[in-house]
């Protein structure tokens with residue numbers, strides 16, 4: 001199947017790109033490998049998207065998806081298995097078929113980081129979770145921990161504290177990376193207990209999570225918490241190993257592309273969290289989608 005523009009990823013960057021590419025008059029296919037909306041679906045509440053006072057991440061993802069499919073844009077839930085980006089005719093293969101395009105927009109987002117401590121992998125899905133929005137309801141009235149100091153950890157701590165008996169927020173430094181407005185809200189919640197300058201040495205439990213062993217990085221002192229759940233929110237990492245050798249990546253593994261979203265390859269653009277950038281937010285991902293789509297449409301038109 002041949003398209004003008006093939007978009008890899010159905011998060012805010014990819015879906016915004018689809019919207020703009022369609023409106024620019026080129027044919028478009030979006031391939032998403034797991035869930036429409038990307039990381040947004042892990043966010044309980046979005047309150048910083050201009051013009052929208054308050055919306056859940058899942059509802060925002062659904063609205064984006066419906067807006068795109070409502071325009072007749074084809075969106076397929078398929079995982080790419082191989083890429084040919086460094087030739088004039090681009091091609092992406094999935095288990096179901098081969099998709100060819102004149103231009104490609106890589107909007108594959110990022111993946112979640114893990115703690116790497118003993119017990120984490122073994123107890124994943126058995127009390128260890130990476131998504132408070134998805135799994136929080138299983139811990140009604142329970143005592144849980146959340147690890148991290150960014151906006152995700154702060155938002156998740158607030159979200160979990162609505163239904164859990166107690167939430168232990170464990171962060172490796174004494175300053176939060178997340179916004180001060182969220183940090184202040186967290187400090188005011190009676191049932192959120194802060195463990196600053198602390199790291200998780202081990203998540204304990206046989207069949208399911210029973211607790212965690214923490215170490216204070218300043219004193220070396222160890223403490224143990226009895227817990228039913230441990231939520232890990234220690235940030236995101238690029239997921240671009242499959243493009244190495246074709247697309248230029250920066251030292252951290254993000255696709256090298258500036259504000260124009262152009263990569264080292266003609267006709268290949270990178271949009272959203274996947275590219276080198278300072279601010280990774282929904283609005284900057286959506287903005288990238290628009291820029292990349294118009295760049296790709298111009299590129300396609302220049303071939304004719």
Ligand code: NAP
Nearest residue numbers: 048115148149150151152153172173177233234235236280
């Ligand atoms: P993040 O901002 O990168 O924060 C990750 C946190 O995890 C940091 O506090 C970091 O500690 C800690 N950390 C990293 N590796 C660790 C490890 N191995 N062990 C223990 N702690 C570790 O990630 P995020 O909170 O997922 O947010 C990702 C992006 O989405 C950010 O740009 C964020 O602003 C954005 N976001 C925005 C909103 C919003 O605006 N409402 C909501 C959610 C996410 P250090 O601080 O010491 O580095």
